Amino acid sequence: MTDRTRPTPRICPACDGFASAAISLGGRDSRxxxxxxxxxxxxxxxxxxxxxRTATLTGGRA
Structure with a gap:
């Protein structure tokens, strides 16, 4: 019996997996x-x- 593998997660096409970013506002605070x-x-x-994505059947036989 073979081991069941989990499907690989789909990487987000908008951020390519880098979902968070720290952006500098410029300048420094009083400290x-x-x-x-x-x-x-x-x-x-x-x-x-x-x-x-889940496959959906539209207008077809099941």
Missing amino acids: GHLRTITVHCRDCHGTGTLPA
Whole structure:
């Protein structure tokens, strides 16, 4: 009996798997820390992968 393998996760085409990025706002605060914000991919919501598409039958026999 062979081992069952899990399907490979689909990498998000919008971000290529790099779902989060830290972007500098420029300048520093009063303590000298660089001001940054974290931005997430809109398509995958910061996970880097998309769920597998499910096949749907439309107007065909089952």
